[in-house]
Amino acid sequence: MLYLIEQCLNGMQLGMLLFLLAAGLTLIFGIMDLVNLAHGSLYMLGAYFAATFVELTDSFLAGIGLGLGATLVAGIVLEMIAIRPLYGRDHLDHVLGTFGLLIFFNEFVRLIWGPAGLTISLPSQMLTAVQVLPGVYYPLYRLVIILTTLVVALLLYILVMRTRIGMLIRAGASNREMVGALGVNIKLLYTLVFGLGAALAGFAGMIQAPLAFVQIGMGENILILAFVVIIIGGIGSIRGAFVAAIIVGLIDTMGRVFLPDLVRHFLSYSAGSSAGPALSSMLIYTLMALVLIFRPEGLFPASSK
């Protein structure tokens, strides 16, 4: 039972990371109707910026703060230079354009930082596990990720549901022309949303970086998962992204935990050991397929479009 709690926390932590990516993706897709394959590149850029600033300032928090600012600026500049011409075109153009950006960013990072990759070292007091419940030890840093992301999610909720900007964002999602006709600067609104999405993606990249490794193409695999999340959650819905991210995180983790052992009961030990991980990585796609069959709008569709 205690073990199950620990694994649930693992699932939550993966879910939180996916939420940060999916929130930006779903805002950009839902409000600006833009398929952004370069979202993973912003995740990567965030990690590279943070790694560089942590190295320069010798402080983890300062590095994250500066990295966040740098990714926000990068996102805004990217939107103004490369994304604007894509609005109003069809989705195939978005895919081609942003896929080009993805390749561009990979080569750009290779030019600036080299092919070897970087690491972000955590302060040494983070290299430990804490007792969250009697008998349940959990890595402190992963716990920090969960809590920080919950705060970010709450702030995002307040921003979108309780502020004027959030109201405009929601209005833009339901009827873009009308918002424009009412004299709202929709261009600026789009730039802000894109910058916000970029900062969220970059934040995901930089908090994951100390667990993993800052490398070229690091955003690509996780971006696929983020797309699965927004499809399950409903495109354009922050609440949907939040719930779906946790569901996907939990299913992926539980699949990895229990499926290999389960399969070994039915197959030989070695066949089970190979088939288990393969099957568990299929689970979330099976869920996505089911959602697409029974609720093509996603679990929490954004109000009306």
Place this chain on the structure above:
Amino acid sequence: MKRILLTTCAALALATAPAVAQQKTVKIGFVSTFSGPVAAIGNDMRNSFELALDHLGRKLGGLPVEVIYEDDQIKPEVGVQKVQKLIESDKVDFIVGIIWSNVLLASLKPIIDSKTFTIVTNAGASQLAGEMCSPYVFSTAWNNDQTPQAIGLYMNQKNVKTAFLIGPNYAAGKDMLEGVEATFKGKIVGRELTVWPTQLDFSAELSKARNAKPDAVFAFYPGGAGIQFITQYAQSGLKSTIPLYTAFTVDSLSLPRLKDLAVGIPGAQQWVRDLPNEANKRYVNDFRAKYKTDPSFYGSQTYDAAPLLDSVVKAVKGDLTKKDEMRRAAEKADFKSVRGNFKFGPNHIPIQNFYLQEAVKDGEEFRLKTVATIVENDQDKHWQKCKMPK
């Protein structure tokens, strides 16, 4: 007099001209990974091979060398295409390289069918040592399970009673875990294979390891994944409670990134940068002078391929059609390996020592150091399955 001299010169020039025209270049197709997160491994191999060619005066057996580098992108399907291209359209004399066991297994058929003389400088799929051995394929590396077998022996020495094994779910990962199981006398309390190469977060598996309460954890994660695994191992607080044993996880490429995290994690290897032989000193010193960093074991194995090929081309005096003579020459392993003693088993896999290595802090730099010899003249256990034609 002058005229006679001129004619003689002209005659000589004419006489030697055909010989010059006949002198061909040795074409080598070099397959490794030069893009993506593990590009550092491919670059280290290429740098070492280039350094070895420099040491040989850019010639093999007296013939000039042309190397064609191809990137397998860590994908078997790309690797086999590149190998086919090298054999069929570039018509290379030799193929050298190959990091990944699954890339090797995919590429082996075109190599064997075309009888292309090949030196594998990393991939150690056990099929190559056993039923898929070929008279023209040699390895300057090892069989996958030898290194983890050495670690298994070391775990016995350290009185480990229960162990949890983890590695990636591909050909080499399975070989590695079986290797530990072959020599480790204690009980195996858990065995995890993770999705390769995409899974880089090991939270669920590390929780499993903690829950299994083993005396030790054994891990195999090559390239960048090793950095991720060891970092997460430390962050989960396991490093201070359950000792970690590794194979191919801490190397000269990952060490500058892992730094303190790698200290105190034992690994086994057939080559360490400080092995005291002349060839190795020259290799490590010149590598550091040229590339400003330490070479890794990947590089050391690839470095060895060049003098081996040199001895082969010499033995047939540059006539690269004499494949059987070339094979006999290669089997003698008549070259100075940077790992010291080196000979081939009947399946063309080296018989060699395995050392215990540990990371130490040396001034500002972290370096790998030989601690002890775990096994001497170790031969892989698949050689009897190899039906090598006489």
